[in-house]
Amino acid sequence: MNHSLSIPALTEDLSRVLIDADTIDRRVNELARKISADYADTDGTLLLVGVLKGSFIFIADLARKLSVNHVVDFIALSSYKGDQSGNVRLLMDTRENMENRHVLIIEDILDSGNTLDYLIRNFRTRNPASVKTAVLLDKPDRHCVPITIDYLGFTIPDVWVVGYGLDYNEKYRTLPYIAEMFPQA
Numbered sequence: 001m002n003h004s005l006s007i008p009a010l011t012e013d014l015s016r017v018l019i020d021a022d023t024i025d026r027r028v029n030e031l032a033r034k035i036s037a038d039y040a041d042t043d044g045t046l047l048l049v050g051v052l053k054g055s056f057i058f059i060a061d062l063a064r065k066l067s068v069n070h071v072v073d074f075i076a077l078s079s080y081k082g083d084q085s086g087n088v089r090l091l092m093d094t095r096e097n098m099e100n101r102h103v104l105i106i107e108d109i110l111d112s113g114n115t116l117d118y119l120i121r122n123f124r125t126r127n128p129a130s131v132k133t134a135v136l137l138d139k140p141d142r143h144c145v146p147i148t149i150d151y152l153g154f155t156i157p158d159v160w161v162v163g164y165g166l167d168y169n170e171k172y173r174t175l176p177y178i179a180e181m182f183p184q185a
């Protein structure tokens, strides 16, 4: 991919590029190859469920590299920030039926684990054939709930990151790279 003409510069909020666009692209390719191989012999169409909004770029890139039949769906959640109980609320459900289907949850980042824990439990009640997870970024220092990530992009330190779908108050989602922010006051 040639990004050389228009790589957006870091602004004063951003301390450094943590993962550049080419590195992301190579890793997403690897994940897509692994997922395609793993699901090649399963029955039915793979159901990808992207968690809005943060996963929208990751799911778009990943899905277009898959060589297995798949459909794309989305779910939207809200978590009560600052609430240690891990309360997660469903804002918009999927449209597809999960019964007897292989479901792959596509998430931007694993932090406390509350979001994925909620989703995995919720989806298992819908009698899918299987539920697995593909997560672009993992912050292992932040986990409160144990979660198995089946397909992981990158492990990162406990810093706030933006770009490639991730935001800070809706800013920076469409940066082509993942950048680290300076700690906010």
Ligand code: XMP
Residues within 6 Å of the ligand: 054, 079, 107, 108, 109, 110, 111, 112, 113, 114, 115, 116, 159, 160, 161, 162, 166, 167, 168
């Ligand atoms: P939990 O704690 O449920 O959180 O695993 C997952 C959600 O937290 C958000 N999150 C971030 N978003 N930069 C972001 O833009 C970050 O560094 C970050 N850390 C956590 C995100 O919505 C994720 O789905």
Ligand code: MG
Residues within 6 Å of the ligand: 051, 052, 053, 054, 055, 107, 108, 109
């Ligand atoms: Mg998210």
